[in-house]
Amino acid sequence: MKNQLADEGLREDLISNEDLRGQSEELISSLVNNLTSNDMEDLDGENWNPVIEILGGIAITRARQGFSPRETGRFVFSLKDALLAILQKEIADSKTLFEESTKISRVMDNLSIITFETFIKGREEVILRQTDEIAEISTPVIRVWDGILALPIIGTLDSSRTQIVMENLLQEIVETGSSIAILDISGVPAVDSLVAQHLIKTVSATRLMGAECIISGIRPEIAQTVVHLGIDLSNIITKASLATALAYAFKVLRLEVKRTTISKN
Amino acid sequence: MILSLSKDNIQVVREQDVVLLRNRVKEVAVKIKMGLVNQTKLITAASELLRNMLRYANGGSCLIEVVSKGRENGVRLTFTDKGPGIADLALAMKDGYSTGRSLGLGLPGAKRLVNEFDLKSKVGEGTTVMILKWANG
Amino acid sequence: MDKIPILRMGNFLLVTIQVDLYDRLALNLEADLVQMVSKTNARGVLIDISAVSIVDSFMGRIIGNIASMSKIMDAETVVVGMQPAVAITLIELGLPLKGVHTALNVERGMDLLKSMIGSTEEESEEEEEDDDSVAE
Numbered sequence: 001m002k003n004q005l006a007d008e009g010l011r012e013d014l015i016s017n018e019d020l021r022g023q024s025e026e027l028i029s030s031l032v033n034n035l036t037s038n039d040m041e042d043l044d045g046e047n048w049n050p051v052i053e054i055l056g057g058i059a060i061t062r063a064r065q066g067f068s069p070r071e072t073g074r075f076v077f078s079l080k081d082a083l084l085a086i087l088q089k090e091i092a093d094s095k096t097l098f099e100e101s102t103k104i105s106r107v108m109d110n111l112s113i114i115t116f117e118t119f120i121k122g123r124e125e126v127i128l129r130q131t132d133e134i135a136e137i138s139t140p141v142i143r144v145w146d147g148i149l150a151l152p153i154i155g156t157l158d159s160s161r162t163q164i165v166m167e168n169l170l171q172e173i174v175e176t177g178s179s180i181a182i183l184d185i186s187g188v189p190a191v192d193s194l195v196a197q198h199l200i201k202t203v204s205a206t207r208l209m210g211a212e213c214i215i216s217g218i219r220p221e222i223a224q225t226v227v228h229l230g231i232d233l234s235n236i237i238t239k240a241s242l243a244t245a246l247a248y249a250f251k252v253l254r255l256e257v258k259r260t261t262i263s264k265n
Numbered sequence: 266m267i268l269s270l271s272k273d274n275i276q277v278v279r280e281q282d283v284v285l286l287r288n289r290v291k292e293v294a295v296k297i298k299m300g301l302v303n304q305t306k307l308i309t310a311a312s313e314l315l316r317n318m319l320r321y322a323n324g325g326s327c328l329i330e331v332v333s334k335g336r337e338n339g340v341r342l343t344f345t346d347k348g349p350g351i352a353d354l355a356l357a358m359k360d361g362y363s364t365g366r367s368l369g370l371g372l373p374g375a376k377r378l379v380n381e382f383d384l385k386s387k388v389g390e391g392t393t394v395m396i397l398k399w400a401n402g
Numbered sequence: 403m404d405k406i407p408i409l410r411m412g413n414f415l416l417v418t419i420q421v422d423l424y425d426r427l428a429l430n431l432e433a434d435l436v437q438m439v440s441k442t443n444a445r446g447v448l449i450d451i452s453a454v455s456i457v458d459s460f461m462g463r464i465i466g467n468i469a470s471m472s473k474i475m476d477a478e479t480v481v482v483g484m485q486p487a488v489a490i491t492l493i494e495l496g497l498p499l500k501g502v503h504t505a506l507n508v509e510r511g512m513d514l515l516k517s518m519i520g521s522t523e524e525e526s527e528e529e530e531e532d533d534d535s536v537a538e
Contacts, residue, residue, distance in 0.1 A: 174486060208492060209489045301487050304487075305456060309491050312460075377494050
């Protein structure tokens with residue numbers, strides 16, 4: 001059995017890549033070195049661990065590189081095919097051939113299941129990473145002017161997102177030394193009581209730090225909801241649009257925007 | 266089901282112990298990857314309860330535990346003292362109420378900063394306060 | 403015995419808090435500060451808490467006390483450098499910090515003090531400015 005497996009390393013490569021050869025050899029030698037025909041069946045056994053580790057590594061790399069599940073699975077299946085082919089060549093007696101083939105088949109099938117499971121885990125990691133990235137991108141902080149920050153928020157605001165916005169905003173205020181932050185929620189379709197409370201807390205925290213926070217772009221529907229919910233926004237500076245909020249900020253900072261005159265000479 | 270993963274009991278007798286305890290709590294919070302804002306809330310809540318313990322009960326002990334529920338990890342602090350106890354719990358949990366010279370924000374304030382809060386007290390025997398904060402708030 | 407150093411910057415006093423305040427230290431600070439305000443006729447006090455990562459109600463009370471004492475001695479108090487996590491926690495805690503003005507840093511804090519003191523001392527024709535806010 002062992003000798004047959006040792007032969008394997010050379011034949012298996014139906015694909016011509018250097019890397020692939022390396023991977024295959026690694027897998028095969030791990031298989032050969034770690035197993036006797038006794039614990040072939042017991043995949044939970046300790047001897048299988050190095051093999052499973054290598055297989056897992058291959059699967060995760062494939063997942064990250066964007067290989068399809070089918071392609072990654074084929075890697076293991078090709079080993080199975082090769083092994084079965086060898087068995088066929090080397091075992092004459094059909095009954096033994098069948099027994100050995102079944103054993104090998106079972107083992108390889110289990111290995112391919114492991115391959116798929118690891119592959120899926122690899123993909124999930126990609127998804128999680130992307131989710132984080134989306135969360136970061138969707139709350140940009142823009143320095144519109146020296147000392148003025150603008151945060152246009154797009155999409156639904158839930159409690160956890162609002163908290164992230166609050167933390168980002170305060171951090172940016174410290175880092176840029178800005179004295180005014182404009183939170184524009186014209187891209188937010190609806191606000192519930194909890195989110196409104198968080199927004200009020202954001203404004204309070206900003207004031208506590210020595211800066212000011214203006215909320216702009218409140219949609220009429222949100223204004224209605226806020227009043228119906230009995231939320232008190234009288235202590236918060238609200239402006240209809242980012243533009244008017246900016247104009248207000250300029251006034252507070254005693255900045256003036258003037259149209260230049262073009263001299264005719 | 267909340268499982269306790271590690272336990273650490275600290276005696277708090279003098280004010281300097283407050284600093285020690287704050288640092289211990291911070292270590293544990295950082296270890297379970299709690300974000301800075303949540304860390305600050307947890308340690309501030311602990312600070313409030315510690316000062317109460319020192320002021321009214323001459324000290325006590327604090328049990329620091331790392332707990333987990335499913336995939337979430339958290340920090341649970343249990344403050345135990347053998348002080349005079351709290352007579353009117355409802356009153357104690359009201360903002361602004363104080364029997365000392367303080368601002369009266371210790372208990373209700375601490376409660377707002379954490380995820381779970383439990384207080385048991387018996388006049389003449391002592392008080393036990395438990396607070397829990399999950400890593401993700 | 404530790405003492406927190408109080409620096410003099412022209413008309414103002416600057417206190418930078420870098421250690422955890424405990425009872426004795428806090429009381430000393432209050433006493434020293436009030437003494438210095440009187441001695442130097444300072445018109446403003448800046449408390450720099452940029453190195454403070456935890457502000458509980460005890461600390462809040464001390465800051466409030468300093469502000470009240472200074473006010474009695476005709477000096478305004480500005481707290482500068484509050485960390486974001488601290489600000490968020492204080493809001494949740496519900497700490498009032500009454501009579502305490504805040505600014506992002508020492509420079510802004512000094513500007514704020516100058517504007518506050520300027521409008522009481524001189525009869526300026528300027529409009530009242532509300533750049534930096536009063537913490538409520």
